[in-house]
Amino acid sequence: MTHIAATTPIHSGVLEEGTKGFVSDWSSDQLSFKKVPWGKVMMWIFLVSDTFIFSIFLISYMTARMSTTEPWPNPSEVFALTVWGKKVPLILIALMTFILITSSGTMAMAVNFGYRKDRKTTFILLLITALLGASFVGMQAFEWTKLILEEGVRPWSNPMGAAQFGSVFFMITGFHGTHVTIGVIFLFIVAFKVLRGDLDHERPGFLTGRKGNYEMVEIIGLYWHFVDLVWVFIFAFFYLW
Amino acid sequence: MSQTDNQQHSIGIYLKIWLLLFVLSTASYMVDYLHLQGYLRWSLIIIFMLLKAGLIVGVFMHMMWERLALIYAILLPPLLLLSFIGIGALEADYAFFSRSIFFLK
Numbered sequence: 417m418t419h420i421a422a423t424t425p426i427h428s429g430v431l432e433e434g435t436k437g438f439v440s441d442w443s444s445d446q447l448s449f450k451k452v453p454w455g456k457v458m459m460w461i462f463l464v465s466d467t468f469i470f471s472i473f474l475i476s477y478m479t480a481r482m483s484t485t486e487p488w489p490n491p492s493e494v495f496a497l498t499v500w501g502k503k504v505p506l507i508l509i510a511l512m513t514f515i516l517i518t519s520s521g522t523m524a525m526a527v528n529f530g531y532r533k534d535r536k537t538t539f540i541l542l543l544i545t546a547l548l549g550a551s552f553v554g555m556q557a558f559e560w561t562k563l564i565l566e567e568g569v570r571p572w573s574n575p576m577g578a579a580q581f582g583s584v585f586f587m588i589t590g591f592h593g594t595h596v597t598i599g600v601i602f603l604f605i606v607a608f609k610v611l612r613g614d615l616d617h618e619r620p621g622f623l624t625g626r627k628g629n630y631e632m633v634e635i636i637g638l639y640w641h642f643v644d645l646v647w648v649f650i651f652a653f654f655y656l657w
Numbered sequence: 658m659s660q661t662d663n664q665q666h667s668i669g670i671y672l673k674i675w676l677l678l679f680v681l682s683t684a685s686y687m688v689d690y691l692h693l694q695g696y697l698r699w700s701l702i703i704i705f706m707l708l709k710a711g712l713i714v715g716v717f718m719h720m721m722w723e724r725l726a727l728i729y730a731i732l733l734p735p736l737l738l739l740s741f742i743g744i745g746a747l748e749a750d751y752a753f754f755s756r757s758i759f760f761l762k
Contacts, residue, residue, distance in 0.1 A: 434725065441726035449727050460731050471738045475745045482749035485756045492689050510686045517682060521675035524717045525668055634719075641717045645710055652706040656689050656698075 459635045463642045466595075470646050473588050474653055480580040481657075489576035491655050494567060495559070509655050512555050513647065519548035520644040523637050530633035535610055538633060542607035545640065549600040556593045560586075585654070592650060595643050599636075606636050674716045681705050681712075 431450055432440055442448050449457050481488055492505040499507060526541035563569045563585075567576070571583040609615055609628060618627040685705040688698055715721040720728060 431724070438725035438729060441724060449730070450724055452723065452727055457727070460727070464731055464734055467735050468738070471735070471741070475738070475741055478742070479745040479749040479752075482746065483752035483756065485753065485760050506686065506689055510682070513682050513686075514679065517675065517678045520678075520713065520717055521671055524671045524674075528666065528668060528671065638718055641713055644717075645713050648706055648709045648713065652685065652702050656685060656702050 453631050455631055455635050456638065459638045463638065466642065466646075470588075470591070470649070473591065474649060477584045477588060477654065480584060481578075484578045484580055486578035488578050489574065489581045491657070494563070494569075494576060495655065506655060508555060508559055509651065512552055512559075513651055515548050515552050515555070516644045516647050519545045519552070520641050522548070523640045527634045527637045530610070530615075530630040533616065533630070535613065535616060538630075539607055539611040542603055542610060542633070546600050546603035546607060549596055549603060549640075549643075553593055553596050553600065556589065556596075560589075588650060588654060592643070592646055595646070599640050599643050602636050603640065606632055670716065674712050678709055678712055681709050685709075 431437055441450055444450075495509055496503050496505045497507050498504075522541045523545045526538050526545060529537040529541060568574060569576075569582045569585070571586050573579045574582045609621075610633065613619075614621075614628040615630050615632065616628075618629060620627055682705075685702060688701050688705075693701065714732075720731070
């Protein structure tokens, strides 16, 4: 392993693969993350911190649920909807899951078309992603309204059992919904920039003054996929448990 | 540094992953719909969840095409959470035990 430094000068442009590459990347000067734009690294680091926030929510939910002596309300029944006179469990949540996954798919394609400099397709895919995200937030608003007005769930109590159910539910889905809402806003902004040609012509942004380029689409894409990722865990642990 | 060279995949891979995610989501929904219980329910939920998470991070977020330096920097720190989950479970067990004694007699 001692020959790594000798065989890979910093500016050689040739990068080693595998564990050797990992060691030489991390022990090299200045840039540890080769071939990754700094904005993307920053987004990844932000997402790691966000991972910890959501994990802490989910772990405190686990602790609350395991330690309560009251019966925990059955999510399968609480979130059931009556469709054509028949009670279907979790149907709205399943629909929300499919919508978010679909928006993740269109987002991934938007990134791809962005790097091909296909402005129109990128714009359309970003717009679809944003609209799907907005419909997700709308369905969540419907879910919250139903839960508050019809089921009488409050952050401090509910008629079905353990009081922690309400506080955990509103906190976790509320925080996730906030993330989705922020994502939708930024998706609209990036879609508009793409349509206007700001990214092709490297026009400076209105807030940071940085030159526009299609990495922006990938960076907002990372955030959007992360929102979908968090939903996967919420769906498994909160709704299916 | 202007553009990473790992973005030139065909659209087909996204459609395939999308379809897979659909199938996995339907499967995890069916776990609830069919009222599976016990260890079967749990292992299925966790397996489907991890598969979905892996597909999203690996393909949609392009992690499988990144260099190891970034992969390790991003994916290893969250493993610390496992110990946190363990601590939470221990604490919850203890709290449940003392509450049971206090409330139920």
